[in-house]
Amino acid sequence: MNDLMIEASDVVKAFGAQKALDGVSIAVPKGTVLGLLGHNGAGKTTLVNVLTTMLPPDRGTATVGGFDVVTQAHQVRSRIGLTGQFAAVDESLSGLDNLVLIARLLGASTREAKVRGTELLELFDLADAAKRPSRTYSGGMRRRLDLAASLVGHPEVIFLDEPTTGLDPAGRLGLWEVVEGLVTDGTTVLLTTQYLDEADRLADSITVLAQGRVVASGTSAELKAQVGQRTVTVTLADASDLPKAQGALERAGMQPVPALNTLTAPVTSSRELAVVVRALDEVGLEATELALGEPTLDDVYLTLAAHAA
Ligand SMILES: Nc1ncnc2c1ncn2[C@@H]1O[C@H](COP(=O)(O)OP(=O)(O)O)[C@@H](O)[C@H]1O
Ligand SMILES: [Mg+2]
Structure with missing residues (x-):
């Protein structure tokens, strides 16, 4: 059995003349965190979109949980959680109702959905705000609700696209702790970030992306030894x-x-x-x-x- 949960091989994706991904390969073993580091426009979100089946690659192949993102998109989708750069919760609904709705869409009974929603709100320290419309949440609370929403279906792999951009220090720390907890439980994580401290703290291995190409990859220590002075x-x-x-x-x-x-x-x-x-x-x-x-x-x-x- 292959223990790679995410694998991309020579993935190319262009938008017109703009090559967002220019032959990207990555491999993420089960239960580890890959930190995808890069400036704005490096191609991070495009790679996440390809891996989460939202965007077909022009060339190359990618698998998640051993399933091909193009030909087995359905199997891939049932195994992943995705948290976008911009929170995707329904503002008019309460935190709990958002989670219950997602759980119901994933096939849970009303009772199961409530149990799961309540459990996640507790995990993310949102129990006190469970019944409030999510539009009244702070930025940090919204981000936590968004992450909770991506975990409703107990995904084996989660994709976090700049999960802490715009959060205050306490919010970032809280999110890091949640991610660390998920990994301890065996979840595989691909996290994109522009923050070095975040990659240093959370990632088992780091891939640096620049202009759609992998310019370096390895553990934080390896990268430092490679180019650091x-x-x-x-x-x-x-x-x-x-x-x-x-x-x-x-x-x-x-x-x-x-x-x-x-x-x-x-x-x-x-x-x-x-x-x-x-x-x-x-x-x-x-x-x-x-x-x-x-x-x-x-x-x-x-x-x-x-x-x-
Ligand atoms: N839907 C799109 N249409 C046209 N160009 C796009 C689209 N999405 C991304 N790009 C371009 O592809 C490149 C990579 O973008 P993106 O993957 O969003 O980078 P990052 O997430 O690292 O900031 C950028 O030059 C961006 O302008
Ligand atoms: Mg992006």
């Missing part, structure tokens, strides 16, 4: 020694950038720490602190996505 930061006791220390490091072949009482320089290996110590020693200085900085996902994103754009 490590740095060494030297802290001096006396800021007036900065020019002297800077000169010493430059003579040792480094490119230090001064700040308040520190110098930061790119390094390729931790062995260069010894070079720093020796260079400072030669001019009679000593660092009060030497720190090796690891690259961040921001470095990766800036390097890759900006480069491609």
Whole structure:
């Protein structure tokens, strides 16, 4: 048995002359989170639309739960939950009635639908607002209701298209916790985001999309190791020694950038720490602190996505 829950192979989708997806391949094992990272217009929503059977690919193939998104669209649809970038709840209905309606459409009895709706409202901390029209909900509450709506049918795979865009920090954190809970229960998640911290926190593996192409993929640590730049930061006791220390490091072949009482320089290996110590020693200085900085996902994103754009 294949344990990939989502697989896309060389998917191409164009809108007129605009190639939204230009040969995209991804593979998401069951029970994991793939973070699809990319700027506006990178092709994230188009890929989600292809995978959720809403848009046929021009070329290439994709499967969800082992079913082909084109020829077995019905089987795919019965296994997925989709939360769009824009909340899709009926504003005139209460939170509970929205969920009950969806459950009924999916074939539940009135009683089952109420049980499921109530359970989800509790999970998403919306029980107190269950009977209020959803138009009175805050942005964060709406987003949670939208996510709850996508979970009514106990989907094996959920697609979250920029689920936290526009949410306040507390709303984002709440949503992250819900996603983590779903994954613990074995759900597979494809999440698109423009936020690095979100991908870093939630994603088991990250694919960076730029102009319809995959420009990098791997775990957060792999991506950082691949393109990130490590740095060494030297802290001096006396800021007036900065020019002297800077000169010493430059003579040792480094490119230090001064700040308040520190110098930061790119390094390729931790062995260069010894070079720093020796260079400072030669001019009679000593660092009060030497720190090796690891690259961040921001470095990766800036390097890759900006480069491609
Ligand atoms: N229905 C459409 N008609 C024409 N162009 C589209 C359509 N949907 C998306 N595009 C174009 O395809 C590219 C990718 O869009 P999209 O998948 O929405 O990116 P993202 O979700 O990463 O912001 C963009 O250049 C966008 O303008
Ligand atoms: Mg989008």
